[in-house]
Amino acid sequence: MSWQPNRQSDSTLQQQIVQWVTAQVERGDWAAGTKLPTQRQLAILEATVGSGVYVTCNSWHALLQQTQPNWQNYIETSLHKPNYHTIQLINEYEQRDDVIRLGTGELAPSLLPTEEMEASLRELSLQPKTLGYSSPQGNDELRAAICDYVQKRGIEAEPQNVCIVSGALQALQLIAVGLLEQGSIVFQEPTSYLNSVHPFQSVGMQMIGIQRDEQLAQTLSQRKRKKQAVFYAIPTLHNPTNYVWTSLEKKQLYEVCQAERIPIIEDDVYHELLFEDPLPPIKAMDSSGQVLYIGSVSKTLSPGLRIGWLIGPTTVIERLADIKMQTDYGSSAISQEIVLHWLRSGKYEKHLIRLRQQLQNRADFTERILQEKFRGVADWHKPKGGFYIWLKFHKPVVDKDFFLKLLQRRVLINPGYIYDLQDQHHIRLSYAYATYKELEEGLEILHECVMEATDIL
Structure with missing residues (x-):
């Protein structure tokens, strides 16, 4: 209030x-x-x-x-489902300057290339057409530049295979309303970002979390039956676990889904933040148009630009572009010009080199604190990139009361139960947003609350 x-x-x-x-x-x-x-x-x-x-x-x-x-x-009685109350509180308190944000999936203002962005605005020469509406699939030059860019990842695409979207979430919303019938199945991993938003659930899709194990083919076949289905995957720096799939894991999923004729939605918005060179995406092995590939600059350059892209077969892209025009009449033409400039000038890749090093420093700093304070009460894996550490407490302390107690002390977390309703052990700890001082202070408060909750249990 x-x-x-x-x-x-x-x-x-x-x-x-x-x-x-x-x-x-x-x-x-x-x-x-x-x-x-x-x-x-x-x-x-x-x-x-x-x-x-x-x-x-x-x-x-x-x-x-x-x-x-x-x-x-x-x-x-409306169609779209409300967010969980915890997520509503997260969205509200993320706007407050007096809160330490330990779960935010966003770059800190200090990591955004503000000065370079201002300079690039002065370098741009906008044509009158740029100030109007964008074409249905997006800026022609930007789509060509994206094709060149993803080719370095082994993805072969033409501009007609690309649709510019207002971030990855809009791509999911377009797929939900433009490709799937009501009652379709969206397969995903049990712990998933999709459990914290409702682009598919709100239009009548059934979400099914499954393990990628030796029985994957059998499980997909049994659960799919005669229904339409897709498999949603974040193979590189998975949200929220930060896990990175191996090449073998990607190949296995692709082949199983290909045999079952199940399209794959590959959400690849974090791959540029890997501290080591990334492996080729699933889309790189796709020769039949089975994979819909999502990229974005929201996690790397600026979430405020609201520019991402969806790559797929021409018929799919034209269908989704038509729906996009019916909903927002195209992504910001000026934002598209900015992203085009950064891709073509080489600014973007130079920025990524600096950004990865800054995130590496923050990850190392955060892990040192974890080693000092949490080694006896929690486990985690050393981050390979991105924003997050998937912190697992030995006891089930992460419930709504725990979340609210931290909020009362002005510390905001992303609890594991928003990604898996049964999870009371994890939090998605972000080292990308809070300042170094805030990370120290916030983790100290987190440790105190964990110890209090552990004593009660």
Whole structure:
């Protein structure tokens, strides 16, 4: 809640609160049944033990003389699923400057190439067309530049195989509504980023987590039956576990899915952040258009540019580009010009060299603290790149109460249960966003809370 009463006002604090709450209800911002962001007990509020404070239906009618839509009913019966409450809190508290962000999947402002970006804006020569709408699949030159860029990863593509999207998440949303029928199956690993967002669930897809073991082919066949299905994979620096697949693991998945005629969605937005040279992606071995490949600059250059790309068969790309035009009329033309400039000028790859070293330094710094403080209570693997350490506590301490206790102390984490509902052992620890001082302070508080929770157990 951002509103605060004015202590210099002639009105009392109680009067200001009543006036403010009344205004929210009268405007329709708080419909009947809305859960309020306060614990104060006022005349027009009712409290339900254990579930919070809500606008009462009686007070709603008393306050309003005119009839208004029941927006809460619209919200609750709408198609798109709400985020888990924990994720809603994460999204809210990530906007606060007084919070130490230990789970954020985003580069720190100090790691963004702000000065170089400003310089590149001065170097750009924008044509009048650049200020208009983009073409359905995106800037022609940018798509050609992306084809050249991914060729270094072993991916053969032509501009007609590329669709520019507003980040990787939009690519998933387009696939969900443009390629799959309701009730389709999305296979994924049991612990997955897709469990923390709902691009497929909200349009009626069934999410199934499976292990990539010796029974993979049999499992896929048994679970798929006659339904449409896709396999979602992040083979390089998996989110949230940060695991990196071997070449053999990629080959095995590709061959099994090929035999079962199951398309693969390869989310490859982290590969440029590997501390060592990356292995070829699954898409590099794709000769039949089975793999839909997603890339982005959000994790490497700037999330604010909102530029990513989807590579696939022409018929698929044209279909998804058509849907994209119906939803946002194309990604930002100016952002596309900026990314094109960085790819063509060599700025992008120079930036990546510096960025990887900075992330390596942060990873080493964070792991030293873990070795000092957490060696007896948790396990982890040395990070091979990216943003994260998948920290596993020996005891199941990571529940909602644990998350909230840390939040009360202004430390924000990404608990494992948002990626796997049954997981009370892990947190996704990010070393990419917090300052070095914040990492020290935040990990100290985390250690204290872990020890308190461990003593209780």
